[in-house]
Amino acid sequence: MFKKLFIFTSFCSAIIFSLPSFSNEEKLVLKQDYPSNYTVKKGDTLWDISALFLDNPWFWPKLWKINPEINNPHLIYPGDELSLTWQNGNPVLSVKPLKKLSPKMRTVIKEPVPTLPTSLVVPYLQSDRLIDATNYKEAYRVLGTSDGRKFLSGNERVYVDAELEHKEWGIYRTVNEFSRKDTKETSYALRLVGLAELAETTKEMSGLKVIKQQQEIAINDVVLPITSGDINKELTTTFYPQPAPKGMGVSILGSIDGGEYLAVNQVAVIDRGTNDGLLQGSMFSLKEEGNVVKGNKGEYYYDLDKGKNKNSLQLPQTKIGELIVIRPYEKFSLALITRSEMPIHKGVIAISPNKE
Incomplete structure (x- = not known):
């Protein structure tokens, strides 16, 4: 795990100088009651800390000062002291690390503060996922078990309708099914029900040994390979909150x-993705027409x-909340509701907040 954190640190160091730019119009x-200093505590999230200083927490990158003392200036840790100062009339937030350690030692000793509670984000990085119509149609399917049972012991097999070679599989x-109005494209929502390993294979079918089961396994469940690349290194629990591309609007599906x-801390599917310019951390304002x-x-x-x-007279829109993209796909995304004054x-x- 710590090795993965160090890899992500290196990745962020590469992108830290390509943060989104902000125009002079974006104040x-x-x-009003912002603190001049704040010591990061265990259990804090970047979103909580941003909200201590800013009315609009998604402008965190604009407030943050790159600190050359740290390998990745974005990552902050419990015990670090944050200080708000002013430079050329602009507020700047900087960090004083608890201890001066090498970047490698720092990632090994403790984990950085996540953007949002990990319990809200991790399931959508590691288990629940979206898949496009083509891959959904071509995906391998569960044929069933020899005795028809849906909960399996360690020595039992679940059979799949293909000759498989890969070792690790997700069931x-x-x-759910979602469609975009503009392109008529479809995406399917999948929920992980079990993990399995290849046990036997023939030209007609393969037998999988189930090593972890979260609920019953049924005929026609989707079977996908689990690989080291399934969780993109760019997807993590520590990312920048930032306004979505200026002028962009999305539909909640x-x-x-x-x-x-939906309410606060629930995940919505939206009809835009990386092909439209969305990133993990892209923020949207929610308004009632x-x-x-x-x-x-x-x-x-x-x-x-x-x-x-x-x-006729059109009454104004009412701002009722915010959401943040936690896992973008090419044409759809999963987004967490971070604030809501009424059901979404x-x-x-x-x-995009940049439209306001």
Whole structure:
């Protein structure tokens, strides 16, 4: 695990100088009661710390000062002291490490503060996933077990409809289907139900030994290989919150398991991905569309069809929350609701904060 952290440190060092740029129009607004100093504590998240200083936590990279004393200036650790100072009239946040250690020793001794609680992010990096229609159609499927049982002991086999060579496999249940209106493309949401190892194989089928089972394994479950590249090194629990590309709007397609409404700390599927410029950490504001009012003075009424004409008046949008992309795919993404003043549904508008 610590080896992976060191790899990620090196990766972040490579990208630290290519952070998103901010225009002069995007004002950095500090909280009225912001602290001048703050000591990072165990259990803190980058999002919590950002919210101590900023009204808009997604502008964290604009506040952060690159500190040459640390191999990766973005990573902060419990015990580090953060200090807010002013340079040329602009607020700057810098860090004083608890101890001066080499970068390699630092990653071995303790883990950096994650952006969000790891319990909210890790399942969507390691288990639940989206898959496009082509790969879904071509994916291997469970044929079943010899005796028809769905919960298996260590010596029993689950059979798959292909001759397999890879050693480690994940078994997934299809929980939902999503489509983009603009491209008509489809993505399927999968939930991990078990992990297995190849035990035997023929030209017609293969037998897998189930080594971990989270729920029943059923006929037609999807079987995908587990490889070291399944979790992209660019996907981690420590990433920059940053505004989505300026002017971008996305549609909320629903929750990964099909729920109609979402609340804080729940994950939504949205209809944009890396092909559209989204990154892990991209932020959106959530707004409720205002009603359309028609009629003359004293006789106003809501237009349920929301048809706009010269006799109608569009009421303003209301900001009701925020979401952050935690796992982008090429054409869809998984995004966590970080703030919500009311239940989030498919009709809610998600737009880049840079549009405000």
